[in-house]
Every structure is written in structure tokens, then in C-alpha cells.
Amino acid sequence: MDTKHTHQTLLLILLIINIVITAFHYTDNFINFYSYPGPDWMTPQSVYQSWIILTIIGIIGYIFYYNNNFSLAYICLSIYSLTGIFSPGHYVFQTTETFSLKMHIFIWLDFIVGTSILGFIVWSGLFIQEWKQAINK
Numbered sequence: 001m002d003t004k005h006t007h008q009t010l011l012l013i014l015l016i017i018n019i020v021i022t023a024f025h026y027t028d029n030f031i032n033f034y035s036y037p038g039p040d041w042m043t044p045q046s047v048y049q050s051w052i053i054l055t056i057i058g059i060i061g062y063i064f065y066y067n068n069n070f071s072l073a074y075i076c077l078s079i080y081s082l083t084g085i086f087s088p089g090h091y092v093f094q095t096t097e098t099f100s101l102k103m104h105i106f107i108w109l110d111f112i113v114g115t116s117i118l119g120f121i122v123w124s125g126l127f128i129q130e131w132k133q134a135i136n137k
Helices: 003-031 044-066 070-085 087-093 101-127 130-135
Strands: none
Touching: 003 044, 003 070, 003 101, 044 070, 070 087, 070 101, 087 101
């Protein structure tokens, strides 16, 4: 198996895991909206709408990555990673005691998988510099 295909597969696996975990968290957030504190402007509809929009951006990022358009891939995937990285933001609006164990698990799993996408971008862009390899071909 070539390296390019291995990296694409790894990103796809991370993306699928991220989509599944964020789907559970955002669905729970939508269903139990009033149990999750947040900013006043947030509505139940904005929760699922943001998940849909950000997930589409993540999928587009993967397509860019697959097609060696690394700059656009990194931008889209960085934006997508925010779906999870910002999850601990729930704690800004309420004390941790008000959250159920399930909510804590969703928040931190979301953070972990969002960070994994961002970590992949840093690894790909800064350490192995895949974008350079694509330019040199």
C-alpha cells in the first residue's frame, strides 16, 4: 500500500469517527437543548444546522485532500475540527456539576476527535509536508 493511500485512509477513518461522535453529541444537544447551557443566540435549530454545515465542510476538505489540493483541504478540515474542539465551551456557560455523565462524555469525546483532525492537519502540513510532495510532482 502506498503512503498517499495510507494517509487518505487514515484521514477518512478519523473523519468518519468524528462525524459519528459529533452526530451523537449534536443530536443529544438538539434533543436536550435546555440541559446544555450556551449563548443566548443559540437555538435548537442552529445546533443541527451548524452540524450539517460543518460536516459538509469536513467532507469537502477530505475531497480536497484526496485530490492533492492541500491548502484548501487544510482550511476546510481546520474549520471542521472546530465542531469538536469548541465542545468544552459548554463549561463556560455552566458549572461542570450541572452536566450529566453522558454530557461530559459527549463533550470530551467531541473534543478528542476534533483535536485528532487538527492533529492530522499539523502532521500532514508541517511534519511530513505532503503539500510539498504534491507541488514537486
